[in-house]
Amino acid sequence: MSGFIAFAIINVVVVMALAPLYISLVKKMKAFLQGRKGPGLLQAYYSLWKLFKKEVVYSSNSSFIMRVAPYISIISALVAALFVPLLFIPDDYSGFGNIILLLYILAVGKFFMALGGLDAGSAFGGMGSSREMSISSMVEPVVIVLFAAIAFVFRSTNLFEILREASHGLGGYASLWLLLIPLVIVLLTETARIPIDNPETHLELTMVHEAMILEQSGRNLALLEIASAIKQLLLMGIIINLFMPMGFNLQVLFPAGILIAFGAFAIKGAFLAASIGVIESSVAKLRLFRLPNLFALSFFLSVVTIMMEVLL
Amino acid sequence: MMPTLFFQSGVGLLLIASFLALVFLHVKQSRIRKCFLALIILACVLFLASSLSVLLGGDALAFYLMLSGLRVSLSIDVLAAFFIGIIGLVGLSVAIYSLSYVEHVGSERKKNFMLSMMAVFILSMVLVVASHHLLGFLVFWELMSISSLFLVLIDFEKEETRKAGIFYFVMTQLSTVFLIFAFALIYNHAGTLEIITIRGLPPFIASLVFVSLALGFGIKAGAIPFHKWLPYAHPASPSPISALMSGVMIKVAIYGIVRFILLLPDKKLWWGILILILGTSSALLGVIYALKEHDLKRLLAYHSIENIGIILIGIGLYMLFSWYSQPAIALLALFAALFHTLNHALFKSLLFLSAGSVVHATHTKNIEKMGGLMKTMPYTAALFLIGAISISALPPLNGFVSELMLFQVFFSSGVIASPMMTLVLFFALSLFALTSALAAACFVKAFGIVFLALPRSKEAEMAKESGPAMILGQAILAVLCIGLGVFSFQIFQQVGQKAGISFDLPNLLLISATAVFIGAVIFIAVRGISNRNVRISETWGCGIASQNSRMEYTASGFSDPILTIFSSIYRTKKINRRSFHDHDSAVFKEGHAEVLLLRFFEEYLYLPVVRLIRFLSSFLYKVQNKVELDPYLLSSFVAILALLLYLGVAIR
Numbered sequence: 001m002s003g004f005i006a007f008a009i010i011n012v013v014v015v016m017a018l019a020p021l022y023i024s025l026v027k028k029m030k031a032f033l034q035g036r037k038g039p040g041l042l043q044a045y046y047s048l049w050k051l052f053k054k055e056v057v058y059s060s061n062s063s064f065i066m067r068v069a070p071y072i073s074i075i076s077a078l079v080a081a082l083f084v085p086l087l088f089i090p091d092d093y094s095g096f097g098n099i100i101l102l103l104y105i106l107a108v109g110k111f112f113m114a115l116g117g118l119d120a121g122s123a124f125g126g127m128g129s130s131r132e133m134s135i136s137s138m139v140e141p142v143v144i145v146l147f148a149a150i151a152f153v154f155r156s157t158n159l160f161e162i163l164r165e166a167s168h169g170l171g172g173y174a175s176l177w178l179l180l181i182p183l184v185i186v187l188l189t190e191t192a193r194i195p196i197d198n199p200e201t202h203l204e205l206t207m208v209h210e211a212m213i214l215e216q217s218g219r220n221l222a223l224l225e226i227a228s229a230i231k232q233l234l235l236m237g238i239i240i241n242l243f244m245p246m247g248f249n250l251q252v253l254f255p256a257g258i259l260i261a262f263g264a265f266a267i268k269g270a271f272l273a274a275s276i277g278v279i280e281s282s283v284a285k286l287r288l289f290r291l292p293n294l295f296a297l298s299f300f301l302s303v304v305t306i307m308m309e310v311l312l
Numbered sequence: 313m314m315p316t317l318f319f320q321s322g323v324g325l326l327l328i329a330s331f332l333a334l335v336f337l338h339v340k341q342s343r344i345r346k347c348f349l350a351l352i353i354l355a356c357v358l359f360l361a362s363s364l365s366v367l368l369g370g371d372a373l374a375f376y377l378m379l380s381g382l383r384v385s386l387s388i389d390v391l392a393a394f395f396i397g398i399i400g401l402v403g404l405s406v407a408i409y410s411l412s413y414v415e416h417v418g419s420e421r422k423k424n425f426m427l428s429m430m431a432v433f434i435l436s437m438v439l440v441v442a443s444h445h446l447l448g449f450l451v452f453w454e455l456m457s458i459s460s461l462f463l464v465l466i467d468f469e470k471e472e473t474r475k476a477g478i479f480y481f482v483m484t485q486l487s488t489v490f491l492i493f494a495f496a497l498i499y500n501h502a503g504t505l506e507i508i509t510i511r512g513l514p515p516f517i518a519s520l521v522f523v524s525l526a527l528g529f530g531i532k533a534g535a536i537p538f539h540k541w542l543p544y545a546h547p548a549s550p551s552p553i554s555a556l557m558s559g560v561m562i563k564v565a566i567y568g569i570v571r572f573i574l575l576l577p578d579k580k581l582w583w584g585i586l587i588l589i590l591g592t593s594s595a596l597l598g599v600i601y602a603l604k605e606h607d608l609k610r611l612l613a614y615h616s617i618e619n620i621g622i623i624l625i626g627i628g629l630y631m632l633f634s635w636y637s638q639p640a641i642a643l644l645a646l647f648a649a650l651f652h653t654l655n656h657a658l659f660k661s662l663l664f665l666s667a668g669s670v671v672h673a674t675h676t677k678n679i680e681k682m683g684g685l686m687k688t689m690p691y692t693a694a695l696f697l698i699g700a701i702s703i704s705a706l707p708p709l710n711g712f713v714s715e716l717m718l719f720q721v722f723f724s725s726g727v728i729a730s731p732m733m734t735l736v737l738f739f740a741l742s743l744f745a746l747t748s749a750l751a752a753a754c755f756v757k758a759f760g761i762v763f764l765a766l767p768r769s770k771e772a773e774m775a776k777e778s779g780p781a782m783i784l785g786q787a788i789l790a791v792l793c794i795g796l797g798v799f800s801f802q803i804f805q806q807v808g809q810k811a812g813i814s815f816d817l818p819n820l821l822l823i824s825a826t827a828v829f830i831g832a833v834i835f836i837a838v839r840g841i842s843n844r845n846v847r848i849s850e851t852w853g854c855g856i857a858s859q860n861s862r863m864e865y866t867a868s869g870f871s872d873p874i875l876t877i878f879s880s881i882y883r884t885k886k887i888n889r890r891s892f893h894d895h896d897s898a899v900f901k902e903g904h905a906e907v908l909l910l911r912f913f914e915e916y917l918y919l920p921v922v923r924l925i926r927f928l929s930s931f932l933y934k935v936q937n938k939v940e941l942d943p944y945l946l947s948s949f950v951a952i953l954a955l956l957l958y959l960g961v962a963i964r
Contacts, residue, residue, distance in 0.1 A: 052838075055845035061766050061859070062851075063686040063693075075831045079823065095801075095819040100719045101707060105823075107752065108706045114756045118865065120851045121683075121765030126865020129760065133753035134873035140749030141742035144719070148741060151723050215851060219842035223834075292877060299742065306738050310731040 007090035008082050010258065015081045018266060019229035020044035022236065022273040026193075029277025044229070048222045056218035059120035069116035070216065070223035076109035077230040084234045085241070087261040088249045089164050097160040099147050106190075109227060110136060117212035124204060128211025131288060135196065135208065138292055139189045142299045146182045149305040150242075159238070167245040175308040176242070182298030183239050184279070191232040193276065195286040195294070206285060233269070240268045315362040316375045319388070319396075319442070322358035323377060325351045326435040333428035340420050348427045349414070352407040352434065359438055360400035366393035370810070374444070385444040387508070391574075394650065395441045395567045398657045401792070402559045403434045406552045409665050409785025412778070416672055417466065417550055426466055426550065433459040433556060437564050446495045446505045449568075453491065457484040460561060463553040464545050476541075476548035483531055483541040487565075490528030494521045510575045518576055522583050525572050526590070533565035535624060536594040537913050539617045543605075546613035547677060551668020554609060558616040559661035563653050566623055570650070573631065584631030585736075591628050592740050595621030595747040600878055603754050603871045607677045608667045611758060612660065615703060618747060619656040622718070623649050625744060629721050632737075636728045641721055643813050647804075648717035655710040655796065659702040662789035666696040669782055670762060673775035679758065679867050684767035688775045691783050693763045698790040700759045702797070704752035708820040708827075710796035715748055720816065750874070757870045766861040798824050883912055 024044040031038025058066060083102040085093075110132070117129035153173050154162045170176055189196045192209035201207045202214075213224050241248050247264025286294060329351035336344060366373060372389040388396065410430070417423050436455035443449040461484070465477040498521055499505060501513050513521060531538040542562075546554045569587075573579070598618030605611040626649025633642035669692045670685060671677050686693045702711040722744065725737035767773040777783075796803065801819040808815050853859040875882065885908040893899040935947075 052842040055843050055847055057847045057849050059851040060848050061684070063764060065686070065764060071831060071834065074834055075827050078830045078834070079827050082826065095822045098716075098818045100716055100723075101818050101823070104705065104707050104712055104716075107749075108701075111701070111704060111706055111752055111756060115760055115764065118756070118760030118870075119764045121859065121861070121864045122851045122853070123863055123865055126760075126870060129756060130865065130870040131873055133756050133870075134877065137746065137749035137753045137874065138877065141746040144745035145738060145742045148723050148738060152726050155726070157720065157723055219838055222842075223838065288873060289876060303735075303738065307735065310726070310734050 003090045004092050004096070007085070007088070007093075011084075011086055012078060012081055014086050014262065014265070015078070015230050015233055016226070018269060019226065019233040020048060022233060022269055023225075023229050025270060025273040026277045026280065029274045030281050033278065033281040048225060051217075051222035051225070052219050054218045056220055059122070059215055061121040062119045062215070065112070066116045066119040066215070067220070069112040069119075070220040070227075072112040073109035073227040074223045074230075076105050077227040077234075080105045080234055081230060083159055084237050085160055085163055085249070086237045086265055087258055089160050089167075093158075093160045097158040099151065099157055099159050099162075100144075102159065103143060103147065106231060107136075109231075113212060113224065116216065117214075120215040122215055124207075124211045124214045127204065128208055128214065131208040132212050134288075135189065135291060138295050139186065142182065142295045142302065143186055145299060145306075146179060146186060146302045149179055149302045149309075150176070152306055152309055163238075163241045163245075164249065166242050167249045169245070170243070175305045175312075178301050178305045178308075180239070180243060182301050183235075183242075185294060185298040187232070187235045187239065188276070188279070189295075190235055191228065194280045195283045196291060198285050208288075236269055236272050237265075240265065240272060244268050315365040315369075315388075316373050318358040318362035318365075319373070319386075320375070320377065322355040322362070322438070323435060325355040325358070326431045329355070330428045330431035330435070333424045333431065337421050337424045337428075339424060342415055345414055345423060345427060346411060348424075348431070349407050349411050352427070352431055353404060355431075356400045356404035356407060356434070358400075359396050360404065362388070363393040363397035363400060366390060367397065384439075384448050386439070386442040386448075387444040388442050391567070391571060392441050394654075395563065396438055398563055398654055399434065399437050399441070399560050402556065402657050402661045402789075405785040405788040406430075406555050406559075406661065406665070407785075408788070409555075409668075409782050410552045411781035411785075413550070413552055413668065413672070413782055422466055426463065426553075429459050429462045430553070430556070433463060433553075433561075437560060440564050441567055444507060446498065446507060449507065450488070450491060450495060453564075454488060456561065456564065457488065460484075460553070460557055463557075464549040466550055466553070467548065470548070473548040476544040480541045480545040483538065487528045487531035490524045490531070491568075494524040494528060497521050497524070507571065507575070510572075511577060513577060515578060515580075518578060519580060519583075522573075522576060522579075526569070526583075526586065529565040529568040529572075530590060533562045533569070533620045533624075534594075534617050535590050535620055536597050536617060537917055539594065539598070540913060540918060542613045542617055543601075543610045546616075546664075547607055547609040551609070551664055551671065554612075554668070555661040555664035558613065558664055559657040562616060562620055563657055566620070566627075566649075566653055569624075569627060570646075573627065579631060579635065581632070581635050584628050584635055586628075587624055587631060588628030588740060591621045591624030591626075592743050593621070594618065595625060596743050596750075597881070599747050599750045599754060600881055603750060603757070603874055604882065606679050606867050608671060608679050608682075608758070608762065609664070609677055611679075611754070612663050612667055615663075615751065615754070616656075616660055618751060619652070619660065619703070622715070622744070622747070623652050623656065625649075625740070626652060626714075626718055626721075629718070629737075632733070633721070633728075636730070636733070638727055640813055641724050641727065643811065644717060644815065645721045647807070647811075647813075647815070648714050648721060651717065652711075652714035655702070655714050655793070658789050658792050658796070659699045659709075659711055662695060662786055662793065663699040663703065665782070665786045665789070666692050666699065669778040669786075670696075670775075673778065674769070674771045676769070676771060679761045681769040682762045682767070682772045683765050683769075683861060683864065684763070684772060685775055686763040688773075689763075689777045691777060692786070695783070695786045695790050696763065697759060698793055700755040702793045704755045705748045706752070708794075708797045708824045710793050710800065713797055713800040713817065713820070716817070717815070718744065753874060754871075757867055761867045761870065765864050766859075768861045768864070884908065 024041045028038045080102055083097055114129040114133050117125035151157045153176055154165050156162055192199055197208040198206050216224055247261050329348045333348050366388055374387040377384045414423050417426055436452045436459055439452040440456055461481050464480055467473045497517055498510055501517050502510050534542040595618050598614050598621055602611050602614035605614055626645050629645035630642045674682055702709040705711045705715040722741040725734045728734050798820050801817050804815040804817055851859050888905045890903040891901045893901050
């Protein structure tokens with residue numbers, strides 16, 4: 001149990017420390033590709049600090065939902081952080097790591113965020129919640145079948161076991177590479193990025209996630225921002241440790257092994273965040289009603305993976 | 313001996329309550345009605361006690377009751393005890409809720425009649441489940457149908473209630489017809505009326521029995537395409553009755569399916585596939601229709617169809633995995649189905665009861681006229697929220713646990729030897745995942761539109777919180793929803809020890825405790841570093857001076873993206889005709905637009921059957937009455953001649 005507590009503390013600290021950095025990095029990459037200089041890499045931390053120091057404004061229409069939604073959303077993100085090993089795998093992880101539970105813990109945060117969008121009675125919030133729930137229900141079968149495919153390939157539903165198996169290299173699991181595309185699509189969807197949503201817009205025609213949290217302010221907004229940053233980092237962590245496990249779960253002594261793993265993870269994460277920036281800059285946002293096609297593609301690839309595993 | 317005594321006195325109390333309520337049909341004092349309800353509550357507690365003692369002790373009960381000179385054999389094994397427990401739990405909280413709700417039901421006669429029928433209804437459900445003989449099963453099944461029909465018809469003055477009642481009556485009788493057919497086949501070929509022993513059915517007859525049982529129970533459970541009575545009957549009946557019908561009565565049909573499927577010998581592969589298809593389509597179509605619905609109770613009724621679908625998926629998976637001889641996974645599927653039966657009974661009754669409070673407070677079932685009830689009805693809102701979280705399968709509540717078990721069964725489809733079947737199961741998995749996500753979307757809509765933001769009508773603004781008895785009735789269910797979820801790991805450890813299988817469930821107690829701990833740390837940290845000033849202000853209305861409820865997002869607006877995506881399922885026809893003054897279509901003259909919602913099942917399944925029956929009956933009517941005497945005599949003569957000939961041949 002003490003091993004797990006050490007793991008939990010390290011994982012949560014890594015998540016909190018790196019999550020805002022990758023948000024900035026994606027922005028920096030997009031700015032670079034557009035020929036701008038862009039804000040510095042620490043900008044996300046400054047913005048969060050600024051939000052914590054601002055007063056909170058609640059709508060007079062709102063109820064306690066709007067007040068608890070930010071907390072539930074950050075709690076769900078942090079509990080989810082205990083399910084995704086980033087640097088190493090503890091010896092004892094009983095009770096944690098079930099991938100279905102991981103998905104549904106993240107869904108709790110989304111459920112309350114969507115309710116929070118409706119709470120102020122603004123048309124923007126309602127629109128955001130409605131679109132977010134539509135997108136999330138369309139992507140849900142894709143996510144489940146994707147994770148079913150991963151579980152099927154590794155014969156386990158526990159993320160700790162899956163990643164331990166993957167850390168020995170993906171030599172025996174060639175079909176898994178097909179899942180990279182659906183995983184990236186799910187990452188872009190869950191973090192509200194182009195082509196599904198646009199994190200930078202505040203135009204009512206295009207915004208989804210931003211519309212939902214439009215009425216949130218001050219520390220509550222900061223908590224919601226951290227929660228989405230953590231969610232992005234966790235999904236990135238799954239991709240990184242599944243496909244690029246170099247440096248992950250080193251069997252080296254405590255301080256050195258952790259530091260090397262942290263350095264390796266930070267670099268791989270930076271690479272993936274930069275790639276997200278490139279993807280965001282090179283495609284256009286899709287119409288809401290075109291999204292099912294995109295999800296159908298990732299669904300198809302997951303099914304093909306399962307077929308390969310079943311038939312070959 | 314004690315559990316038997318508990319059960320018998322429960323039956324006695326319900327009979328007394330029902331009889332007294334009928335005798336004192338015109339009594340005005342609400343105190344007397346409270347006494348009737350106290351009897352019902354006591355009876356439910358007794359049923360619960362006897363069921364718990366069987367579940368925990370494990371000894372099946374076998375005894376008989378003397379009902380007006382008839383000897384009725386009953387037997388309660390673990391399966392029956394489980395369902396009696398569900399009936400007792402839901403009956404208990406519904407009866408407590410009714411302590412104050414019943415006073416809002418029209419005239420004195422109606423109030424007392426409702427209580428009398430409620431007692432009969434609960435009694436008949438318990439006796440169906442406990443029946444040892446097919447005949448007793450049928451008699452109590454009919455009693456259950458008839459008493460619930462009377463309850464649906466409580467508000468018989470309304471045209472729509474009468475229509476709902478007739479619809480319900482026809483469907484429920486159809487269900488009984490299939491059951492009688494199946495039971496007659498069993499009796500003919502197995503030679504016994506006892507439910508515990510069905511042996512010696514030839515394969516073809518076994519399949520026939522299975523199909524007619526699936527039809528009979530499927531109609532009663534509300535599986536698609538036999539679901540139409542649910543969305544009619546639920547809005548028409550009083551809310552405690554909806555809670556009983558949706559929470560418990562359709563579960564009695566599930567009991568029937570489980571009981572007879574366990575009994576029937578040499579099962580075929582296609583039985584399991586049939587149940588799985590029935591379940592998947594009910595689950596998906598149920599939730600898709602629910603998204604479109606703006607009548608709160610009808611929305612919940614469609615969600616009952618969805619959840620019956622989920623339970624049927626579990627039963628179908630049980631049959632498939634046992635056919636492929638994977639007993640451990642099959643048992644997990646069966647336990648998932650049974651646990652979801654319990655969970656659905658709890659959260660759906662909770663939702664129907666709180667919907668009842670809301671409908672009573674706002675005098676409307678249309679959610680577009682509600683809103684802002686969080687401030688006027690905070691307790692009801694919190695209880696509805698618990699139900700909504702549970703039905704949306706979010707951890708750590710009970711709805712999540714049973715769906716997680718089903719996901720685990722689906723995820724282990726790889727063990728099946730047939731690749732084709734594995735792929736089919738993964739396809740069903742994706743539809744199941746879609747169902748659960750759409751349910752969450754639907755309950756964000758339902759909770760958000762009903763309870764959040766500004767009230768959309770005068771009635772919603774004037775709404776009052778309901779009385780303590782109504783809150784208490786719901787609170788019991790809400791606490792159970794939370795408890796069965798958070799302690800699921802511990803509960804299933806015990807169950808696993810008894811049943812001899814191991815459940816690989818995450819420890820939700822540990823995870824909830826972790827979440828609470830993290831929440832406390834975050835809360836303290838945020839208080840420490842952040843600015844604590846709070847300002848209350850108006851919602852930004854794009855520059856409009858004052859915000860009102862007409863600027864809020866509506867329920868139709870909320871579900872529109874999903875409706876558009878699934879428009880091919882709804883078969884919505886949008887007709888849009890325009891005429892112009894000029895040839896270039898520039899100057900608009902007049903236009904006509906309408907949206908036609910095609911009622912697919914009514915149009916293509918129910919109405920053709922109705923037309924056929926109408927055609928046959930009008931033909932027979934003509935033969936009997938309109939035809940001239942001569943052909944009438946001739947036809948009689950021919951018939952008698954044919955009969956005599958047949959008898960002559962048969963005797964020889």
